[in-house]
Amino acid sequence: MNSLQNKVAVITGANSGIGLATAKLFLAQGAKVVLSGRRAEALQEVAKELQGEFITVTADVANAADNKKLIDQTVNKYGKIDILFLNAGVAPPTPLSDVTEDHYNYIFDINVKGPILAVKEALPHINDGGTIIFTNSIVTQRGFENLGIYSASKGALRAYQRVLTAEVKSRGIRVNSIAPGPIDTPIYSKMGLPEEVVEEMGKGFAQQVPLGRFGTSEEIANTALFLASDKASFINGIELEVDGGLSQI
Ligand SMILES: NC(=O)c1ccc[n+]([C@@H]2O[C@H](COP(=O)([O-])OP(=O)(O)OC[C@H]3O[C@@H](n4cnc5c(N)ncnc54)[C@H](OP(=O)(O)O)[C@@H]3O)[C@@H](O)[C@H]2O)c1
Incomplete structure (x- = not known):
């Protein structure tokens, strides 16, 4: 099964979690x-375990010049883009009463500005009939305490995606998003919370999921593969929840 044979895929946040699982699946x-990722050493580390044809590009998605660099290096190496998977994101929590300008800027620069600038750089190089996939979140459908700015950032991204879907229609480019529920990735250990708090938070999330558990990065990667493949040829503009039913009850 080589459903992405000769396709060129760019993945942000690819050194960890959902992005890494998707990179492995796409290579397979x-x-x-x-x-792409913001830490060169993390990319070098994961590169050791990968098989197939790939390059790594160190790029901070919050930085305009780095988004250009990512696309420039992709085009220099492979000449075109078929699949753009804008997946990098951060989710540091804070109560809304404690929000600071720095907190807001940090999250919005990575989760919103980053993908918007990457799309701008990539569009001239995406093949007609190509596809753009984003990682959103079900936090836009349900309110989870302390995730106010994160939720707002993913909501902004969703609104942007609808306009993008309209603007690329003449080129047959499909734009879709995945909205994961709680997925077992390193994002939780990066929230700046004590380990026991993260553990309790995890149990709380899992109890709310109708299927009673966290999802895996591989389950999201499989969804990305489906949306990127010809099997999803008439699926466009959607947000697909992959959340064990959490958003629906
Ligand atoms: N896990 C969940 O429960 C869940 C649920 C809903 C949505 N999501 C979304 O899923 C996406 C992937 O997250 P994940 O769960 O796989 O977490 P993860 O393992 O932490 O992966 C996030 C990736 O984004 C990268 N990244 C963060 N800031 C960046 C920047 N400024 N420039 C470039 N790369 C940057 C991270 O790099 P570092 O390793 O350097 O941090 C990492 O590679 C995110 O958009 C997240 O919001 C996750």
């Missing part, structure tokens, strides 16, 4: 993959 399906 024959894609040429550009793995």
